[in-house]
Every structure is written in structure tokens, then in C-alpha cells.
Amino acid sequence: MDVMPKWADVVLVPLISLLLAFAISALVILGIGKDPVEAVKLMVTGAFGSTYGWGYTLFYATNFIFTGLAFAVASHASLFNIGSEGQATLGGLGVALVCLALPWPHWALALPAAMIGGALFGAAWAFLPAWLQAKRGSHIVITTIMFNFIGAAVLNYMLVNVLRPEGSQDPASANFPPGTNLPTLHEILGVFGIPFSKAAPVNVSFLIALLACVLVWLLIWRTRFGFELRAFGKSESAAVYAGISPARIIIVAMLISGGLSGLMAINNVMGEAERLVLNSVEGAGFIGIAVALMGRNHPVGVALAALLFGFLYQGGAELALWMSIPRELIVVIQGLVILFTGALDNMVRMPIEKLFLAMRRSAKAGE
């Protein structure tokens, strides 16, 4: 019998963790002499008060959904893929190469091709660490971290020496041809006559991210491979007994994880920047870890946690803009949220479990 009802596990615990994180954030804001209530108001209106705010929140959330799903898939196989950042960086390169390769006539043709390019490059960047883990036992945490650095260096080299248009001083690729520009939510909703901010970068990739949630859910809980992946993640010795090849699971899980990370590039590279720039991932790969932890590695949880972090990003940016709260403090708040929802999960969970236990006992005693 489980100690807690499921709703307490998936809703109550993260919620209380979040409130604790916010409470401490409020103390910090008080400590630097600002008004936390006003700060919260600003963040909420900044992120959700206008379609412009929503547009940015959802844009960030799209990135985090992809990297969150990437981490979650690997996590179900007990693999700690910390290399989303590098895989998304390489995914950006794949997307850029596809977009620049042809004078694409229409985005509907360019997008699938770019998705394949991004996913392939992301997966390829995950392959070597996966292979080393499967065949040589090199720990995936170490190798994927290293590959983040190598990925950044590769991007740097490619931008400076290969993709930079002649005469440009900027380490960035040329602008993608207009045929690759993705429709924004403004354009999509416009078809139905719903007004939406024109300036916000959220685009069709958001819908693809949601679709990815559904597909990942199917993969993990409805397919043979997902079953084997979860079995391996829970008990390698049992998986071997059942005839499941650990090497195969490790490699395929990491390819899927890397592919999902790489897919993120259709949002930030193809959808927003419309060219490839340095450091385009901006830490979304690492945020994905927190998103997956908070979302309990479940696609629905990942989507919700991604929305929360999208809010923190967008609301935080507004805060820095209007309240002369330094930008670094936003990072502090995000850090607190990650700390409480991810790393300190048990700190909240244990007392709540005890509470439920005591409640059940007294209920029994009352019978």
C-alpha cells in the first residue's frame, strides 16, 4: 500500500515545495529592500497579463518541454542525461544546415526536414556517450557534461569558420531563407480570428512540443520498447534475466533523448532567431533537468513544469526591467525553485508522508 494518495504525491508535494521556494525568494527580495508583493504582481502580469507576456512564457516553455522530455526519457532508463545543452546546440546546427541548404518554398516543407536535421544532430551528439556507457562503462554523467563543452566549441568553430557569411563580423550564420520562417501563434490564431501579440516569438513549435508530450507518453507507457526501457531503468539484473539487452536500451534511449533535445532547435533557432547564433540554447538544457524532476518524468508533469519555468523566465525578465531588481536575483529565484522541487524533494515529502500516516492511524482508531 502506498503511503500517500497519488494526488498528494504528484500535486501536493511539488506545490508545497514551490510555495517554500517562493517564500524564501520573498525573504530575499525583502532583504534587498524591495516589496515582494509588488514583485509577484509584476511577474504574474508580465508573464500572463497580456498575450505578449503569454507569447514569451509559452516560447520559453516550448524549449523546456523538449529538454524536459529528453531528460525524462533517459531518466526512465536510469540514465542521467546531463547533456541536453550540448545536444540542443548541435540540434541547432542541424536545423541551420537544413534551412540554409535549399531555398525552401514553404515552411510546411522546411519544418519536417529541419526536425529531422535537428533530431539527427542531437541524437548523434548523444550517441558517443551512450556507446561509451553501454560498451565501456564510462559514466554518462561525465561524458555528457564533456560533450556539452565540445558541442559549444564545435558550434563556435562552425559559426566562425564555416557558416559566417563573408564580410560579417558577427559569429552567426546568414539569415534563413523566408520560406523557412515558421508561423507564429499570432498567425495561427489569426486564422480563427483570435487576436494574439504579433511581437511574441511563440510559434508552431509549441504545438509540436505538445505533440511530442503525447508521443513520449505513448512510447514510455504503451510500447514494448518503453516497457523494456522502464524495466531496465528499475532493475538491470531483472532486465538481463528477461532477455532485454542493456546496451540496446542505453543506446536507443539516449538517441531518443538526444533527438528530443535537438528538436528544441526548431523553436529557438528556426522559430525565433531565424539564423544560428552563439549560445542559442541559453541554459534550456539544464532547466530541462529541473523540469523533468519536478514533472516526475511524466509528459503532463513536464508540460506543466515547463510552463512554470517559462513563467519564471518571462516574469523574471519583466522584474529586472521594471523593479531595478538585479537580473541575478531572478537566477536566485529560479535556483531556489530547482533546489526545492528537485533536490530537496524528500525534505517536503517525508513530513507529508508522516502526516498522512498519522491521519490514517487516527482514522482507524476512530472506527
Add this chain to the structure above:
Amino acid sequence: MKDLADNSGQPSGAMPDAPPAIELRGISKAFGPVQANKDISLSVAKGAIHGIIGENGAGKSTLMSILYGFYKADAGEILINGAPTDIPDSQAAIAAGIGMVFQHFKLVENFSVLENVVLGAEDGALLRTTMSKARKHLTEIAEEYEMNVDPDALIEEIGVGMQQRVEILKSLYRHADILILDEPTGVLTPAEADHLFRILRGLKDEGKTIILITHKLREIMEVTDTVSVMRRGEMTATVKTAETSPEELAELMVGRKVLLRVDKKPAQPGETILKVSDLRVVDDDNVERLKGVSLQVRAGEILGIAGVAGNGQSELLNVLGGITRATGSVQVNGQEIDLTGKHSDGRSRRERGISHVPEDRQRAGLIMDFSAWENIVFGYQWDPACNNGMLMDNDGIRRETAGKMERFDVRPPDCYLAAKSFSGGNQQKIVLAREIERNPDLLLVGQPTRGVDIGAIEFIHQRIIELRDAGKAILLVSVELDEIMGLSDRIAVMFDGRIMGERLPGETDERELGLLMAGVTSGEGAA
């Protein structure tokens, strides 16, 4: 509740007025919602051998862990020699004169016997003075209790029986007057177990008090003065051993009448299903674990492999089950099985009609975090019958699971419950339901009743016999000699990676098998 016999358990030679060596009053301990010990009172007289018997999960180990300071009781009192004693940690237990010999020895493999005995009881910062004193003291103790050990032998180089003696010496070196032994015979051959019992009787004669925790009725009957029975966290009875019987104890343990003997008709063996020739396994450390094993199992018969744990039985099962690579030849239904290729794995074996109930159901047979229905399909998830095209047919599997859980009497019959939430016996029934209902040609079974309550043992044995009677070949590996004797139609004894010999259960006895298990063939005579 059974009428309590004289609770003080007076042994021969004890002073009638002396306070009991150990007295527990109203000990309770809960882990979350599980009440592991419920208001337990126990009194063990000085100089007695007291048995505590009960099924797995009855609370024996919890009770002893409280006595040894690993857990703190929620309520209750411990009295040592009549004085209330607080035991917050194992240091306090040792100071109170309590020594514990764990089921899994706590010895440093590459230390000598002497170093292990001294470890944690050094006199000062310099080892040298301690060691020479310790050597003298250890020799004295060993002589006093007639336990010969070489103080300079390395632990990894001596046998398990000897290692156990070192554990006992460790306690005696720390001046233990009360010795607790937790399932001490699990790793011993019958001869080694007999030797242990002789040592225990010797200790008793010297006035030591001994608590023996076991689930084997035979040992209780053989060596104890008094015995307490635990069931579901409660002490259900304390009786004098001389005044009880195995049947009565079994009934007290389970709470109902139990069949201790396996009921079966003579085997009707058919053609050979499994033919193993010259099987060899070399492990990662380059040690040869199987040294040319050959055997055959026919349809409709059970071949039992007897032996002390660690003599190659696990490797044999793992090779046949596709987990370990090997050289040699294995034929099933006359067809050669690939033992080394890329596709030599558990799945290829299952496709050839081999089902495998592994020795360790928690590490191999089940995914403890998976629900019952996920575990029922585990290992067969590739079967088209479990799938609808791309996706798994989860609803269909759940329907199947409900039927299997009912037929194998898995309780509670909730297919969404995680495997870890079932008791050991019910976990084993889930594994058996999965493997037996595949209707295999050959069933490999390892330790089918390890950690399984007596009530479930009866059921599991019946199911294995039923499969035999349905004309299937069964290879049974067990360290429980009773189980081997009761179930097998033929018995092969393994020692040091070899088959020492084959016997028919009607024409052999525990003594002969025990000698074979110790590597002594009849020509060499008894040691």
C-alpha cells in the same frame, strides 16, 4: 492463542532463582503502517538455548535488531540479567554482553582471523600490543570452547563453517554472555550444521545463553530447550521443545494445519527434454564456476540439484536461462541451443520453450516497482499475443493477469499493486504464475520457496508437481535439502562446479547427500 507452557523455560543446570538472562516486556515497533512487533514479551533463562521461529516477515529479525540496538522500540522494556537496560546502539549491546552472529557474515575478507576478531575492539592506537594480547586471549577462548581456528588464516581462504566460528569467536572475545544467531545454517552443509550445534551445546554448558533464530523446524527440535513462535509481529506461543512437535510448531507459525510432506505420485518419465554435456563457465575473475557439468532431464520428471549455495548451481541455471555465456552443449527437445552467440539471451530461451523461475525473485524475477500485471508480462512482452501492432495490449494483459492471480491464489488479487507490496510468498506466486502458465517444455526453478511462508510453500510445491504430471521436464535447484528430497524424482549433488553423483530419493538419506555436498565421495569414507 496456545496455552503458554511454563514461560521461564528452565534448562538443566540453571539456578532456579537466577533472573532470566534476557527479559523483554511489551516490545512494540512499527515501520510506517506495518506493525513489525506487537507487545512482545519474552523471557530466556540463563544457560538456555532458546529458539525463535516464525515465517519471513513475522518480526523475528526486527525483535533481535531491537535487542542489538539497531532499532529503537516504540514501547517496551529490555532487562538483561534482571536489570533494565537501555540499548541505543550496538556498542551498548556489546557492553551488556550481547553478541550477534548475522546471517550474512560481517567479516573483512582479506584480513586474517585474528585481525577480524580484534577489529573494532583495539586497545589503543598501536596495533602491536593489542595483537599479541589478542592472540593469547583468542587461543584461550578457542581452546575453552573447542573451536579450532588458525588465527593467521585469511578469511577468504577458509570455508563458511569456519567463518561462522570466527563470528562466534568475535562475540566471545568481546565477553558476550548472550549469543544471538540469525539463520545460522543457511549456508552450511548438514555436517557443518551438526558441528555448529555441537559448539552451541558446548557454549551452553559453559553457561552462555543462546538465541537461535530460524525458520527450520528440524533445527529447533534438535538443539533448543525452549522455543517461541512468532506470527505477524506477535509472539503466539512459548513452549518447551521437548513437549512439542514439528507439526504443532508449523501450525502455530501459520495459524492453520499444514502439510509438511509433499504428496505425489511416482513419476512417469518420457523422452529426454534437456541434455547438457560438458558445460563450462568461467567468470569475470577467470575462476571456473562450472567444470564440465553433464545431466539429462526427461519429460514428466523433476531433477533436483542439491548443494551448498555457491557451488555452481546458480551458474547452471543462468546458462540454461540465457543469462550467462558458457561452452559445452545444451540440447532442448533434441535441438542444440546457442550458448555464446549474440542472440543467446533470456528471450531466445523463452522462445524455445524454456521457462525460468530465478533464484533471486527480487533482483531478477520481478521488477519490484512494477505492478503485478506488468510483472506478469515481464519477459514475454515481445509475444504478439501481448501486443496490438505497435502498442502493447495493456487491457488484455490485465485481464490475463486477473485470471492468473486467481488461479495461483495471489493475495491481494489486485493487478495494479506494485510487486514490492506483496509478501514473499505472493511475489513468488506471481513469478510462478507467469512462468508455469506459459506451459513450457522445460521449467528451471531456483530456490522456489526461499523466503516464502509455510502455507505458500505447500501451494508452490503442488504446482510444480502438477506441471511434472502434465509431462513437462523440471530442473529444480534448492539449498533446502528437505525440498530436494520431497520434490525430486532424481537428485544430483553439485560441489565445486561438478556433479558429484546422482541418487534416487528413496535410496539415499540426508547423511549421504550431505557428504556429497561436502565433496566427499563414498570411496573416501566419512570425514
